[in-house]
Amino acid sequence: GIVCIFRWGFPGINRHIFLRFLMRDVQPIRIEIKEGLFPRRILYMEIRGQGSIPLTRTDENLTPREIEQKAAELAYFLRVPIEVF
Incomplete structure (x- = not known):
């Protein structure tokens, strides 16, 4: 299968962001956690x-x-694993 990700970027020439890659190239889904005064939790998709x-x-x-x-x-x-950092 194919994974497609589309989003609107900043105004200008490259406003449309369109990514396409094979499902077999998707590696783990990664959660990055930074605690402290300004905690952040970001979800990433790792692509080979x-x-x-x-x-x-x-x-x-x-x-x-x-x-x-x-x-x-x-x-x-x-059908990929999850990693937490």
């Missing part, structure tokens, strides 16, 4: 040969339960 693609906005303040739920649903659908 392309690195990490962030799936949540950096200003999106998801609870630990919400980020785990999103990661679990996506990992189950894509």
